[in-house]
Amino acid sequence: MTAPAELDALRAKVCDFIEQHAIPREDPALAHDVGRLDAAVAELRAIARAAGIYAPHLPVEIGGLGLDWQQRAAILEEAGRSFLGAPALNCAPPDQPNMVNLLRHGTPAQREAYLMPLVRGELRSCFAMTEPAPGAGSDPAMLRTTATRVPGRGGAPGKWVIDGHKWFISGAVGAAFAIVLARTGDGATLFLVDTGNPGYRLLRNIPGMDGYQVGGHGEILLERCEVGDGAVLGEPGQGFAYAQARLEPARLSHCMRFIGRAARAMEIAQDYALRRESFGQRLADLQQVQAMVADSHIDLHASRLLVQDCARRMDAGQSVKHESAMAKIFVSEAVWRVADRAVQILGALGISDDTPVSMIQRELRPFRIYDGASELHRATLARRIFTQGLRP
Numbered sequence: 001m002t003a004p005a006e007l008d009a010l011r012a013k014v015c016d017f018i019e020q021h022a023i024p025r026e027d028p029a030l031a032h033d034v035g036r037l038d039a040a041v042a043e044l045r046a047i048a049r050a051a052g053i054y055a056p057h058l059p060v061e062i063g064g065l066g067l068d069w070q071q072r073a074a075i076l077e078e079a080g081r082s083f084l085g086a087p088a089l090n091c092a093p094p095d096q097p098n099m100v101n102l103l104r105h106g107t108p109a110q111r112e113a114y115l116m117p118l119v120r121g122e123l124r125s126c127f128a129m130t131e132p133a134p135g136a137g138s139d140p141a142m143l144r145t146t147a148t149r150v151p152g153r154g155g156a157p158g159k160w161v162i163d164g165h166k167w168f169i170s171g172a173v174g175a176a177f178a179i180v181l182a183r184t185g186d187g188a189t190l191f192l193v194d195t196g197n198p199g200y201r202l203l204r205n206i207p208g209m210d211g212y213q214v215g216g217h218g219e220i221l222l223e224r225c226e227v228g229d230g231a232v233l234g235e236p237g238q239g240f241a242y243a244q245a246r247l248e249p250a251r252l253s254h255c256m257r258f259i260g261r262a263a264r265a266m267e268i269a270q271d272y273a274l275r276r277e278s279f280g281q282r283l284a285d286l287q288q289v290q291a292m293v294a295d296s297h298i299d300l301h302a303s304r305l306l307v308q309d310c311a312r313r314m315d316a317g318q319s320v321k322h323e324s325a326m327a328k329i330f331v332s333e334a335v336w337r338v339a340d341r342a343v344q345i346l347g348a349l350g351i352s353d354d355t356p357v358s359m360i361q362r363e364l365r366p367f368r369i370y371d372g373a374s375e376l377h378r379a380t381l382a383r384r385i386f387t388q389g390l391r392p
């Protein structure tokens, strides 16, 4: 897709889909109910496919729309207005970055067995890196999950034995496979582990703030979990590098979707401010409310510009280590501020489930923690600024 008019038409189609199909299916009762959420997403995917808006991030050859990053920014923002939008278009994490991992590093057999069913929406997946203390969290080097290679005897093929404990693994409930990061010798390796493997156990779905995560957030135990050499994703020993490489585009995609979500919260608050009166004036006529609305527009505009700048650089094949960290910090904090102001403008209604605003705010809060906490990104940025002598 090259012409701006084509992108405008696609954006209009996605907008229509979100308004006509996704938003009407939102229901606070779906949140935290993995089965009902899966069923709603499956229904929406059929409609999205028929509308020609499915899988915007994937190459055309495997059934996607082949959009570049700048085009994706527009479409993901539109889809992100609804909790159900990105899953419906099959461009939501963890499946979205997992597809990227498989596209980049998968063997033909792995693509056939794992990537293509994911693309078709026949199954779900998860990505298992984080561990409870004292394991890997903000610092992946603290990884304690191990994978040990056991050579085969008498001509039998060798195998890997994985042992570890993971948590906050998004999408784990109902996932058909996990991409697991495990320590192998001095480095780490990614493994494709079927969740039906007898050594793989889902301990629980961790109750949390963001109820619309498809497949919840799982805690997982890997106990003498045996997989063959065919389960290694990419080169052994490259797991940390692969995990890092997936994070940059993943966090940018999150920014795109969440700008849409925060914009929707502010639209609802603005509508309320135009209707609701207090002391003989509309809320929209009160300067303190006006300031909250104006500041939110500034936050959203600045967020879009940061994301568009990253997208343009990525389309040009440039590294965006520095810029994507700045975008992640700013956008994750800005969308939170916007949602928080929306709650404030709505008063008591804002904290209820009568509007989607309170759920939007709950969903945006964790974004300041995952894909690198704000503090970590600030520390990395400052280190680079001082060591490279970057001018402000």
Ligand SMILES: Cc1cc2nc3c(=O)[nH]c(=O)nc-3n(C[C@H](O)[C@H](O)[C@H](O)COP(=O)(O)OP(=O)(O)OC[C@H]3O[C@@H](n4cnc5c(N)ncnc54)[C@H](O)[C@@H]3O)c2cc1C
Pocket (backbone or CB within 6 Å): 094, 126, 127, 128, 129, 130, 131, 136, 137, 138, 139, 167, 168, 169, 170, 171, 210, 217, 366, 369, 370, 371, 372, 373, 375, 376, 379
């Ligand atoms: C909603 C959600 C979904 C997630 N999904 C997944 C998933 O699918 N797969 C997966 O593997 N993981 C997932 N995670 C886990 C996520 O990657 C981790 O929460 C994150 O890496 C931080 O690790 P931690 O929670 O152990 O925090 P810790 O490492 O314990 O850090 C706690 C806090 O300490 C501060 N801090 C830590 N280190 C530093 C530092 N060097 N400098 C300054 N401050 C610091 C930060 O404020 C940080 O928030 C998810 C988390 C959430 C909340």
